[in-house]
Amino acid sequence: MSSSSSAAAALGPSVRSAILWAVYARFTIGCVLLLGFGYLYITDTRASIHQWVVVPTLRILHTDPEEAHHAGIRYIKGLYNFNLHPRERGDHDRRKGDLQIEVFGYTLDNPVGTSAGIDKNAEIPSALLALGPAIVEVGGVTPMPQTGNDKPRVFRIPSQNALINRYGLNSEGAEHVAMQLRERVRQFAYDHGLGLEPESERIVLDGEAEVPPGSLVPGKLLAVQIAKNKATPDNDINAVANDYVQCVNMLGKYADILVVNVSSPNTPGLRDLQATEPLTKILTAVVGAAKATPRKGKPAVMVKVSPDEDSDEQIGGICSAVAAAGVDGVIVGNTTKKRPDAVPVGYIMPAHEEKLLTEIGGYSGPQMFERTLKLVKRYRSKLEDSKVLFATGGITNGKQCLEILNAGASVCQMYTAMMYGGVGTATRWKQEMREAMKQGKKSIQ
Template sequence: MAWRIRSAALLWRNAYSTKASSSAQEAVKRILPPKYRLTWGRLLTGALLGLGIGGGAYVSTVDEATFCGWLFTGTKFVNPLFRLLDPEDAHQFAIWAAARGLVPREKRPDPAILEIEVWGRKFSNPIGLAAGFDKSAEAVEGLLGMGFGFMEVGSVTPIPQEGNPKPRVFRLPEQGAIINRYGFNSEGIVVVAKRLGAQHGKRKLAETSNTTMPQSTEQKPGGKAGPGILGVNIGKNKMSEDAAADYVQGVHTLSQFADYLVINVSSPNTPGLRKLQGRKQLKDLVKKVLSARDEMQWGEEGPPPLLVKIAPDLSKQDLADIAAVALTLRLDGLIISNTTISRPDSVIGLPHADEMGGLSGKPLFKLSTDVLKEMYQLTRGRITLIGCGGISSGEDAYRKIRAGATLVQLYSAFAYEGPALIPQIKTELAACLERDGFKSIQEAVGADFR
C-alpha cells in the first residue's frame, strides 16, 4: 500500500497544482482507495504536524543546558549566510536580530574559574564585546544574553551624524580581518540615553517585583544593564571645535546608565582625533571629563570608572606619555587597542587591503598585544588594562591576559563566527588556565612578567 500512497500523492499534486484534466484526477482515484484519498496539502500538513509534535516531545525530554548548546551550535550553519550580504548590511541585520531576541540566549553557568571582580563589579567571565558593534545601544539585552561578561556600546557622539560615505566596511576573509571607516556614525546621545534609560527602568522594575523573594547577601555578576556589565564609549562630533565639551556632554547624559565609561581618542576615521592622545592634550581632556563625572550626584556605588581607549600605532614615547597621564590622574583603565592604520605583511596584496580605514581582526593581534605588554610594564600593573585586537580563540584571550589584560574584547571574530564563538572561547580559556595551574583569571594577569 505504501507505494500506492506515494504514487497517488505525486499524481494528486501534479493533477491539481497544474490544473490537469479530470482524467488525471480519475487516475489518482483508481490507484488510491477511498479511505486514503487525502489532498496533497493535507498530507503535507499532517507530516509537518507529526514532525513538530515528535520533535517537541523529544526536546521536552532534553535538559536546558543541552538544548542551549544545540542553539549555539546551530548558529554555525546560519552565520556563513551573513557573508553573502554586504558587510554593513550584515552588521545591521545582526543588530536587528539581536534587538528582537532572534539569537540564542545562554542558560548555562560560566566556568567558576572565569569569574573576576574589577572596579568593585563582578564579571561572570572576562570576555566582552567591543565598542563599534552596537553603536547606538539597540540590542544590549540580546547581546549580553548571549553570554558576554560585558559589552560596550558606542562610540556615541553628542549630535547625530551619518559618518563617512558608503561603502565603508570591507572584509578580508583570508585573514579573518575587517577594514572599516565608519567615521563615528551615531544616532546621538539623546536617542542612546532614551534606550539605555528604558533598559535601566526595565531592570529596576524586575528587581522591585522580586523583592518578595528571599535575597542573597552575595553579590552576583552583572550591572546596570542586567546579567552583564555595560560600558559606554563616548566620542566627539566630526565638525566639533571643542572636543572636551563633546566628551563632557556625553558624560553628563550617559554616565548614569554606565557601569564604566570610555573616552575614545583613537579612532583613525575622525580627522584630528588621535592628536588627543598627546600628553598635554590627553591630560587636559581627562581632567575635564573626570571633573564632569565627579560633579554629578552618585549613590553608594560611586561614579562609573573612567577608561581611555588608545591606538596601536603609537611610538614608545607616546605610550610613556599616556602611561604617565594614566598614573598621575589615576585613570581606572586603558583599552588596548583600537584598529590600526598600518597594513601587516599578511594582508598586503589581498582584495580591499588598500582601502582607507582601520584594520581589525587576526592581523592586529601581535601589534595590539605588543602594545599591551609595553603598557603593562609602563604602568607597573597598577592600571586595569582591557586587551582588544585580533582575539579569535580562548588561547588568544589567554595570551592577552598573560600579557597584562584583566579583561578582553572581541569584534571581528564575532562578526565572522557568530554566537557559537562565545561559549567556545570561554571553554578554551578555562582549559588554558587549568592547564597552567591558575585558579582564577586574576592569578594569570601579567604572568608573562613574573
C-alpha cells in the same frame, strides 16, 4: 444480519477512530518534542549552526558587510523581544568560579568582553550580555547625531578573517542612546516589582537592586564608549573636552564604565588628541564629570588608545596623562592604519582582496594579535598597578586570551572575531581557556 456481524460493523469505525487519534497524538508529541529540542539547540550559543550556517547565510543575503551587520542586529533584537534569542545556558561561570576576575570593585564572571562598534546605539546590550561575555561595550556615542563617512565603508578580507572599516563614528547621538539605556532601567525596575516611578529608577541606579546599574546583571558590566563630534575643531581643546563631558552628563548614570575614544583612525585629527597635554585636559574633564554623576556609585573611566602610537615617548605620554587625570584604566588598542602581512607566511591573497587593502580605513583581524600582546606588556610596565588594562585587537581564541591576561590585561575584548565566528564566540573562548587551564599551561592569575 447476525449479532456478531452487527458488533463488528459497530466496532469498525471506533477502531479506525482510535488508530487515527493515536497517530495524531504521536505526531503532535513528535512535533512538540522536535520544536522543543530545536528551540533549545538554536537558542544555545554552543550550537555550531551560529558559526557555520548563520554567519555565511548573512553574507550571502547581504553582500555589503555593513548591511549584514545591521541585519544581524535586527534579527537578534527581534528574537530577544520574543525570548527566542541565543543565550549561554546554565550558570557555568559563576558555579565553577574558575574564570572569575576582580575589576573596579566588582567580581566578574569571566574576563571576556565585546568591543564597541558591535552595538553602536545600545539597541541590544541585554541580548549581547546573554551571549556570555562579562563586559559589553556599546558605542561609540557622540554628543550630537552624525552620519559618519560615505558608504561603502566596511570591507571583508575573508582569507584573513579580517575587516577594514572607515565608519567615521556614525552615531544616533547621546540623547538617543540615553533614552535606550533609560528604558532598560525602567523595564528592569518594572519586571522586578519596583514599578515605573522615578524612585524605582533611583533604586536601580543607586545599586539598591543588587545589580550593577549599567549591565543590570550580576557579575557583568556595561561600558559606554564616548567620542567627540567630527564638526568640533580639534585645535579647540575646551570644545573637544565639552563634547566628552556632554556625553558623560547624558550617559554616565547608565554606565558601569565610560570609555573615552581618542583613537579611531576614521575621524580626522582624533588621534592627535593622544598627545600628553590635550589628552590630560580631556581626561581630567571627563573624570570630573564622571565623579559628579547623579548616583551613589560612580562609573569608572577608561581611555581607548591606538596601536599605531607606539613609540616609547607616545606610550609614556599617554600613561602620564592617565595618571595625572585619575583615569581608572586603559583599553589597548583599536584598529590600525597599517596593513599587516598575510597569514600564513607566504600566503598570496586573491587579487580582489589585495585591492581592498588599498581602501582607507582601520584594519582589524588575527594579524593584530602579536602587536596587541606586545602593547599590553609595554603599557602594563608603565602604568601603576592600580590601573586596569583591557585588550582588544586580533584576539581570536581562548588560548590567545590567556596569553593576553598573563601579559597583564584583565579583560580580552572581541569584535572581528565575533563578526566571523558568530554569537557563540564568547562561549568558545571560555571553553578554550578552561581546556588550556586543565593542561596546566596557563591561568588567569
